[in-house]
Amino acid sequence: MTGHEVNVTQVSMAVNSVPRCLVTDSRNVYDKLDFEAVVSKRGGRRTGLQLMSLKAAQPRNNIMVRW
Numbered sequence: 001m002t003g004h005e006v007n008v009t010q011v012s013m014a015v016n017s018v019p020r021c022l023v024t025d026s027r028n029v030y031d032k033l034d035f036e037a038v039v040s041k042r043g044g045r046r047t048g049l050q051l052m053s054l055k056a057a058q059p060r061n062n063i064m065v066r067w
Contacts, residue, residue, distance in 0.1 A: 012060060021064040022054075030067035033058065 006014040024030050032051055057063060 015061050020061075021066055023066045025067070027067060030065060033065045 004017070022033075024033075029051065033055055054063070058065070
């Protein structure tokens with residue numbers, strides 16, 4: 001993406017070389033990612049699973065969340 005060669009066996013290293021920020025217009029999503037432990041409930045199970053995955057990736061990939 002920025003003209004650098006990417007080692008596909010070290011994906012996290014390649015991802016961390018690019019600054020990134022997740023911007024959401026949902027206050028609920030922002031609160032769950034920034035403050036709470038994400039819990040999957042019956043009604044929004046798919047969304048809950050995606051948020052749990054993103055929450056787990058936040059510290060590993062230095063993802064900033066903005067509202």
